[in-house]
Amino acid sequence: xxxxxxxxxxxxxxNGAIGKYTRISAGVYDIESGTSTDTSQTYSVQMYEKxxxxxxxxxxxxIGKQVSMFYIASDSLAFLPQIKDVIEFASTKFTxxxxxxxxxxxQVVMYKIVAVKS
Numbered sequence: 001x002x003x004x005x006x007x008x009x010x011x012x013x014x015n016g017a018i019g020k021y022t023r024i025s026a027g028v029y030d031i032e033s034g035t036s037t038d039t040s041q042t043y044s045v046q047m048y049e050k051x052x053x054x055x056x057x058x059x060x061x062x063i064g065k066q067v068s069m070f071y072i073a074s075d076s077l078a079f080l081p082q083i084k085d086v087i088e089f090a091s092t093k094f095t096x097x098x099x100x101x102x103x104x105x106x107q108v109v110m111y112k113i114v115a116v117k118s
Contacts, residue, residue, distance in 0.1 A: 008110045015048055019047045022085060025038065047070045047071060051067075065116050066116070073111075074110055094115035
């Protein structure tokens with residue numbers, strides 16, 4: 001039992017809210033139409049949103065965009081987050097730009113996901 005994971009889940013339960021995480025899978029190519037269609041699956045996840053101020057030192061590629069960092073407990077997702085996935089939080093859609101994992105006692109306990117408003 002990882003007490004750090006329990007602490008993350010309790011903090012998210014206290015301060016966070018339910019959001020929708022949509023995983024975008026690789027597209028399927030249709031030979032007849034000549035187009036590629038992405039498949040997606042949506043999950044309801046407890047998360048916390050933190051607004052980020054971008055600067056030339058902090059996320060320089062995201063200057064001028066509305067950027068948020070989302071904290072999600074690792075056991076809330078049965079997969080790794082991917083770039084281009086979509087997060088819907090407080091009726092606003094964001095596209096995942098990057099993510100990082102945080103470990104405690106040899107186990108990933110939390111994901112920090114940087115996302116840009118779509």
